[in-house]
Amino acid sequence: MTAYLLRRLASGAGVIVGLIIFAFFASHYIGDPVNLLVDREFSTDEDRARLMEAGGFNRPVQEQFMDFAGGAIRGDFGNSIWQNRPASRVVIERLPATALLAAAGLAFTALLAVPAALIAGKYAGRWPDSLISGLATASASTASFWWALVLIMIFAVRLGVLPTSGYGSWRNLILPVVALTPGAIGRITQVLQTSIRTEMRRAYVSTARAKGLAERTVLLRHVLRNSALIGVTLFGAELIGLLNGVVLVESIFAWPGIGQVALQAVQKRDLPVLLASVFYVGVVVTLLNLLVDLAYVTLDPRVRLK
Amino acid sequence: MSATLQQLPSLNAEPSEAAAPRASRLRTFGRELRRRPLTSGAVAVLAAILVAVILNPVLPLPDPSAQALLDRLQPPLSRGADGTLHLAGTDQLGRDVFSRALQGGRTSLGIAVVTVLIAGVSGSVLGLFAGYHLGLVDQIVMRAADLLLAFPPLLLAVFLLYLLGPSLTNLVALLALWGWIGYARIARAQTLSLRQQAFVEGAVALGCSHKRVLFRHILPHILPSLLVAAVFEFAGVMLAEAGLSFLGLGVQPPDASWGLMLAQGQDFVTSGAWWLIAVPGLAIFLVTFPTNLATRWAQELLGIEAKENR
Numbered sequence: 246m247t248a249y250l251l252r253r254l255a256s257g258a259g260v261i262v263g264l265i266i267f268a269f270f271a272s273h274y275i276g277d278p279v280n281l282l283v284d285r286e287f288s289t290d291e292d293r294a295r296l297m298e299a300g301g302f303n304r305p306v307q308e309q310f311m312d313f314a315g316g317a318i319r320g321d322f323g324n325s326i327w328q329n330r331p332a333s334r335v336v337i338e339r340l341p342a343t344a345l346l347a348a349a350g351l352a353f354t355a356l357l358a359v360p361a362a363l364i365a366g367k368y369a370g371r372w373p374d375s376l377i378s379g380l381a382t383a384s385a386s387t388a389s390f391w392w393a394l395v396l397i398m399i400f401a402v403r404l405g406v407l408p409t410s411g412y413g414s415w416r417n418l419i420l421p422v423v424a425l426t427p428g429a430i431g432r433i434t435q436v437l438q439t440s441i442r443t444e445m446r447r448a449y450v451s452t453a454r455a456k457g458l459a460e461r462t463v464l465l466r467h468v469l470r471n472s473a474l475i476g477v478t479l480f481g482a483e484l485i486g487l488l489n490g491v492v493l494v495e496s497i498f499a500w501p502g503i504g505q506v507a508l509q510a511v512q513k514r515d516l517p518v519l520l521a522s523v524f525y526v527g528v529v530v531t532l533l534n535l536l537v538d539l540a541y542v543t544l545d546p547r548v549r550l551k
Numbered sequence: 552m553s554a555t556l557q558q559l560p561s562l563n564a565e566p567s568e569a570a571a572p573r574a575s576r577l578r579t580f581g582r583e584l585r586r587r588p589l590t591s592g593a594v595a596v597l598a599a600i601l602v603a604v605i606l607n608p609v610l611p612l613p614d615p616s617a618q619a620l621l622d623r624l625q626p627p628l629s630r631g632a633d634g635t636l637h638l639a640g641t642d643q644l645g646r647d648v649f650s651r652a653l654q655g656g657r658t659s660l661g662i663a664v665v666t667v668l669i670a671g672v673s674g675s676v677l678g679l680f681a682g683y684h685l686g687l688v689d690q691i692v693m694r695a696a697d698l699l700l701a702f703p704p705l706l707l708a709v710f711l712l713y714l715l716g717p718s719l720t721n722l723v724a725l726l727a728l729w730g731w732i733g734y735a736r737i738a739r740a741q742t743l744s745l746r747q748q749a750f751v752e753g754a755v756a757l758g759c760s761h762k763r764v765l766f767r768h769i770l771p772h773i774l775p776s777l778l779v780a781a782v783f784e785f786a787g788v789m790l791a792e793a794g795l796s797f798l799g800l801g802v803q804p805p806d807a808s809w810g811l812m813l814a815q816g817q818d819f820v821t822s823g824a825w826w827l828i829a830v831p832g833l834a835i836f837l838v839t840f841p842t843n844l845a846t847r848w849a850q851e852l853l854g855i856e857a858k859e860n861r
Contacts, residue, residue: 260698260701263698264702268710271710271711271714272714275711275714275715276713276714276715281713281714378847379589379844382840382843382844382847383836383840385843386786386836386839386840386842386843387836387839388790388793388794388810388832388835388836388839389794390793390794390797390810390813391793391813391828391831391832391835391836394813394816394817394820394828394832395828395829395832397820398820398825398828402820402821402823409821435847485700485701485702485703486703488703488706489703489704489705489706490705491703492703492705492706492709492798493705493794493797493798496798497817504706507706507709507710508709508798511709511713511800519710519713522706523706523707523710526702526703526706527702530701530702530703531701534701
């Protein structure tokens with residue numbers, strides 16, 4: 246177990262190092278850092294030369310890279326161009342809002358997807374099964390940002406029961422969560438439904454039924470537990486999916502999270518903040534992946550040996 | 552019947568199915584369609600959209616980029632000052648939303664088709680090589696896939712499009728950068744199990760080159776799964792393109808795409824111009840929903856578990 250943990254930690258560190266190398270070379274060589282900071286149309290050659298000098302973009306590559314990597318490891322990406330304070334502080338302040346949105350989204354997804362899959366399993370082959378299957382596919386096919394606009398139009402504009410955007414109260418949380426989750430709900434329901442259907446054909450289900458257990462107990466105590474394994478992997482994958490959707494949903498609902506700050510950084514040409522948000526999201530996702538793997542090993546003794 | 556269909560991945564091993572008279576195969580197909588009214592209906596709607604989008608230039612519709620400032624934000628089924636009927640209303644510049652949606656569909660669907668082709672071919676070839684040769688190629692390809700999947704793609708795409716600048720080529724390249732992974736995984740997994748089968752060993756023993764073994768003997772067996780994956784990917788690419796265009800990093804004005812139309816309509820949500828949101832959004836949904844339904848159907852026929860496509 247310790248060896249496994251160490252190996253996973255090492256590979257996680259490898260991903261972070263890869264991300265730093267990628268971020269440096271992408272921002273310095275795919276794009277010209279001076280162009281990324283100021284628009285070519287609105288700057289003179291002298292301005293650009295001054296900026297080149299001030300940012301140290303004319304120094305040797307290895308020197309710039311060591312500076313960048315050393316800074317990144319200490320969480321120093323330089324000052325935000327837009328706010329003139331450390332870029333990592335600008336980004337880290339935004340993490341709680343995104344964490345809240347993603348956690349609420351995950352809870353909401355589980356709350357809908359697991360019962361839906363169980364109901365479908367209970368009525369396998371009958372109309373509730375097909376209905377849930379159809380709804381799940383529809384849900385998985387929905388574009389979150391479109392859904393967000395539809396929700397705003399109905400609940401905020403027409404009915405006026407929920408705010409169009411903002412942050413602070415639980416009423417602000419409802420629409421972003423509902424907008425964020427259709428994809429995750431749909432995909433998780435589909436896979437859990439298939440998994441439960443397969444498990445229902447297993448011999449242990451007949452045994453459980455034969456010894457007189459109520460159908461409810463068979464489903465909840467036996468089938469669900471065996472389907473939970475695939476559930477853990479799925480929720481791990483969907484967490485990345487939710488963090489992905491956060492970029493769109495936060496920008497629509499003016500939710501002050503990391504997705505919004507990344508987009509603002511693009512609009513304000515604030516390269517340090519954009520780099521910092523890519524880096525911190527990478528760190529968070531790597532840690533979450535690690536947690537998912539550990540949960541998997543704890544739940545399934547069969548993979549413990551590897 | 553479903554028993555024979557479930558063996559479709561091994562088409563060659565099922566001579567009775569292949570040799571069945573055409574009429575009976577059509578009847579089987581018809582029965583499948585009737586068994587699934589929702590899927591058949593949805594696919595019919597999708598086909599109608601595709602035809603409308605392709606025929607758009609010759610359809611008698613208003614010019615999609617003709618502005619009429621007197622007819623701004625007119626609701627669906629209203630008539631403009633010059634008497635033209637606006638089926639889905641007009642936008643903030645008085646342009647006909649229905650024509651624009653069809654024109655935007657050319658962009659959105661075109662991008663999706665090109666991306667799926669590029670990603671599908673490169674992913675399949677990479678997966679075939681990785682699964683057949685194993686070793687270093689396999690390690691590099693699969694680690695690259697893991698790395699790409701370990702990060703929220705949208706944020707990375709935002710970052711890269713900011714560096715590269717938004718353009719159609721960059722958009723397709725980025726979408727394909729994630730698109731190939733699904734095919735590579737499927738192709739690799741299936742090649743891995745097929746390469747030990749007698750018919751592959753036989754082909755090798757007869758002196759076939761690696762290329763011939765891969766593309767003539769192995770590929771035909773995994774093609775059905777890859778085609779299903781392509782249909783599945785199509786919906787995902789549509790959504791990704793729409794999202795990036797919505798953020799202003801994909802298709803740029805004056806071009807139209809469904810995601811861009813939504814972004815432009817966003818400002819008019821509070822003023823009640825619901826058709827600016829409803830029309831492009833429904834257009835996206837009416838492509839992704841039928842494709843996803845068709846994917847599930849095909850997966851069931853081929854006996855592929857939904858999770859394999861993830």
